[in-house]
Amino acid sequence: MDDASTLHLQAIAAANANDYPLTLALADRARRLTSDRDLLDRIDITASRAVAETRGSAEAVAMCERVLARPDALPVTVGLARSQLGMLHMHNADGSAAMHNFEAALTTLQGHPLHLGRVFVNRGMLHLQQGDPNSAAGDFEAAVANFDLTDDLEVRAKAVFNLGYSHLLRNDLVAAIQNMDAASEVLARLSPVSRAIVQQDRAEVLVASGRTREAIDALEDAAAAYGSERVRRYQAECEFVLARTLLAEDPRRARTVARSAARRFRKHGSEPWALRADAIALIATIEGGSRSAALLATADELVSALRQGGHRLEAERLALHAARVLVRRGQLQDATERLARIRVTADSPITTQLLAREIQAELAAARGDNQETRDEARQGLQELHSWQATFGSLDLQSSSVGHGQHLARLGLRAALEDGRPEVVFEWSERARALASKVTTLRPPPDPQLASDLTALRLLDPGETAKARALRERIRSKSWYAAQGSVGEPATLDVLQVRLEKDHAALVAHVVVGDAVTALVVTGDQAHVVPLDGATLVRDQLDRIAADLDFAAHNPGGSFGETVRASLDEDLAAVADELVTPLLDLVGDRRLVLTPSALLAGTPWTLLPGLKGRPLTVPTSATRWLELRERGEPTLERIGLVAGPRVERACEEVDRAAAEWPSTDVLNGDDANSAKVAEVAARVDVLHLAGHGVHAGDHPLFSAVELADGPWFGHDIDLLSQTPSVVVLSACELGQVSVLRGEESVGMTAAWLHAGARTVLSSPALVADDVACEALAHWHRLVAAGSAPADALAEVVAESDGVVPFLCFGAGW
The missing domain is CATH 1.25.40 (Serine Threonine Protein Phosphatase 5, Tetratricopeptide repeat)
Incomplete structure (x- = not known):
């Protein structure tokens, strides 16, 4: 039978795992087995945490104060009571009382590294609550140093995880991810509540990185887990974070969730936390479009209450939103005066x-x-x-x-x-x-990332849970x-000098609201040209994408001819809106196109007025200038890869190889990820012919199928060198996803980001026969000295098939 000391240790473990019913049960059993006053005090200190979570903070505070009231309490026990009392006050958002007790505990517990480490963790959390991540980071680092003197890996993991959270608030996203990842595996094993805490804080990293939808999913799961374990304060805090996350996506729902969190906080006796939730609800109301005078008065009261409570960050954000209301109401002088009183610094x-x-x-x-x-x-x-x-x-x-x-x-x-x-x-x-x-x-090389990518490649398609875990770990590793x-944009004068040398023109299609405007720049002129509405163009582009896919699957027959006629009609309509009004300005020049992401997927080489014209699509004109200033690369080392299950892939690479003096050709079992990576790292031109899959939710998991499985966008970052020219002759790999912020991402962007100068790919499906013929012709021209975009223009002009390939990056 367990004695009281053993049961107490088990209660401590249960409390650390956030299993509060078990903590209380073990504490009750331990009390019945001992009359030792000091042990009874320590049992009460441990149980107070569970009491606070299940029955309310007032009773828990009274338990700790009874220990402190005993004149014969041992110094270490007094220190533990101070530490616990500080945490209880912190959870009630009474920062002053919490800080007093933490500092008293640190003085009393000198020489006890495990206890000291826990106080540093708790005081670090108080610093975070008060918007002081720098002091918090110092406390978490001190906690880790103390825990390193013990053998308790679990509490050390909590300190490392919280250090990651402090880095997040210091705007150091990578350090946040690294610390959280280092600790999350240990913490997630402790209990469902610990797992939910990891999920909740990791969601805030996702928010900071712009992955709002994934963060919302993670927070909803965490809130449900807290609810299942009946830990209502944790559930309220999670709802608070969820409401804040929903502000940009769904203000109405954000307000509902914030109000729910406020009710839970008040039921738990935590009015300061309830005020923070009220602030989120009010911001949601403002983001929903409200701008009444009563709203401003409420905001002023809340800002004052938050500042008095030490919640400077929340007060500043609410004050900024109140100033936005004044701007919307046309009270511009009042807005100016309010903004002048708000303190936002580089540490915010x-x-x-x-x-x-x-x-x-x-x-x-x-x-x-x-x-x-x-x-x-x-x-x-x-x-x-x-x-x-x-x-x-x-x-x-x-x-x-x-x-x-x-x-x-x-x-x-x-x-x-x-x-x-x-x-x-x-x-x-x-x-x-x-x-x-x-x-x-x-x-730098990352062996663990390479190992995880290999494991994902070899995974059975049915193992979806394991695949999700591997993908998440791979994404986290890639974030390191x-x-x-940072570079500044090039000037128009510098651009014009380069365009004049290249006999080229820039066309930048800009979309604001439903208005499309084109900027046309040549060596000696620049014009701003209003065009038609974006909605009409986007609808036409959607029809073109469907027709291109159908044409790739059905290139012949009467039905194919009907689709081709429909495609030609829509291409002409898009050209009338985006190209024809600009032709007199661009003349016969090559084109550098920098279209808005709303126009992603446009088959520019097929549009009347552009068909047969050399053109390239860089990430920006500034980036194109950088690539042009480096000069044109020498293309001597050629790598060609034929993936499995593509009828003419081997013929395609063999015909391309015949155009060059020497090549590395991989097909059959040789076309595997290891050999492809080895070839890719030492060639000037890499041609990938195979089945491709564009992963719209996580575009860098887009992949080309090789003999041993998919070769992902993430694999590209493992290459020691990047080819100058990459040809993606694989269905779907030229497609892009437009993320929040209108940023286009896909396999093409991954190669350009990794350092490729030019990527040849298609935004739509290409028939195998067409790709085989067109790319053999392209290799013949490039091997003879043509620039990639010049060669592609000639191929498209002379082909009877639909060739929607584009040059991305610097095409010449």
């Missing part, structure tokens, strides 16, 4: 910094000051890009651009109202490809990529 969360810039830009726009609008938007985007430069992952960079989407629209709208080509060009560059502003260093550097 990046989302708060960007919100402040948005509202300053909205205020300038309401005054009709286009210059000030652009200045505020520009500064906000520069802050975003400086933050993006702290991580090198394409996945993170692409998804995080949603944070700058509204600023980019404000700046672009102001630029179009200004109307000067140089201003429109600047904002076309700033707004069109926010992630491409960051130039990334090659990441090296830092990058």
Whole structure:
């Protein structure tokens, strides 16, 4: 039979695992087996945590205060009671009382590293609650140092995980992910509640990275887990985070969830937390469009209460939203005065910094000051890009651009109202490809990432749960990529010098609302040309995509002819809207196209007026200039890969190989991931012919099928060197997903991000016969010295089939 000390240790373990009913049951059994006053005190201290979670904080506080009231209580026990009392006050958002007790505990518990470490963890959480992530990080680091003197891996993992959360609030996203990942496996094993805590805090990383939908799913699962375990305070805190996450996606639901959280907090006796939830509900009301005077009065009361409670970050955000209401009401002087009183610094969360810039830009726009609008938007985007430069992952960079989407629209709208080509060009560059502003260093080799990708390749299709876990781990690992550097957009003058040398023109299609505008730049002229509405064009592009796919599957016969006629009609209609009004301006020049992401998937090479014309689609004009200034690469080492189950893949690569003096050709069992990676890292041109799959939800899991399974977009980052030219002759691999923030991501973007100069791919399906003939012709021309885009233009012009291939990056 267990004695009281053993049962107490079991109660401590249950409390650490957040199993509060079991904690109380074990504590009751332990009390009945001992009369030792010190042990009874310690049992009460342990049980108080479970009492607070199940019966309310008042009773729990009284239990700890009874221990402190005993004059003969042992010093260590007094320290433990102070630590627990501090945590109880912290959960009630009484920061002053919590800090007093934590500091007293730290003094009393010197020489006891396990107990000291726990106090540092709890005080670090208080610093986080008070919006001081720098002090929090210091406490979590001290906790880890103390836990390193013990053999308790579980409490150490909690400290490391919380250190990750403090890095998140310090805007260090990669350090946050690394610390959380290092600890999450240990913590998730402890209990369903611990697993939910990991899920909840990891969701906040997803929010910061722009993966809002995934964060919402994770938070909903965590809230349900807390509810099942009947830990209502945790459930309320999770609902609070969920409501905050929903603000941008669904303000009405955010308000409902925030009000539910506020009710739970008040039922639990935590009025300060309830006020924080009230603030989220009020922001949701504002984001839903409300702008009444009563709303402003309520906001002022809440801002004051939050500041008095030490919740500076929440107070600042609510105050900013209140200023937005004043802008919407036309009370611009009042808005100016309010904004001047709000303290937003470089240490504020990046989302708060960007919100402040948005509202300053909205205020300038309401005054009709286009210059000030652009200045505020520009500064906000520069802050975003400086933050993006702290991580090198394409996945993170692409998804995080949603944070700058509204600023980019404000700046672009102001630029179009200004109307000067140089201003429109600047904002076309700033707004069109926010992630491409960051130039990334090659990441170091990662054996674990390579191992996980291999495991995912070999996985049985039925093992969906294991596949999900592997994909999540792979994405997290990819987020550790090296830092990058931020560049400014090129100037219009510099662009025109290059265009004149290349006998080329830039056409930048810009979409704001439903309006499409084209900027046309040649070596000596620049024009801003209004075009037709975006909705009509998007509908036509959707029909073209369907016709292209059908034409690829049914190239012949009377039905195929009917589809081809429909396709030609829609291509002509899109050309009439996007191309024909610009032809007199571009003349016979090559084209550099930087279209809005809304036009992603446009088969530009097939449009009348562009068919047979060399053109290239870079991520931005600035990036195209960088690639052109490096000069044209020498194409001598050629790698050709034929994947399985494509009828003419072997013929396609063999015919391409015949055009070059020497090549590496992989087919059959040799076309496996290891050999393809080895060849890809040492050739100048890599041609992949095989079945491809575009993963729309996570585009970097798009893959080309090889002999041993899929070769993913994530595999590209493992290459020591990247080919200059990549040909993706695989169905679906030229497709893109447009993420929040209008950032286009797919296998093409992955190769360009990794350093490829040119990628040849198709935004639609291509018939195997057409691809085989067209690409053999293309290789013949490129081997003879033609630039990739020049060769493609000739191939498209001379082909009887539908050849929707495009050159991305620098096509010459």
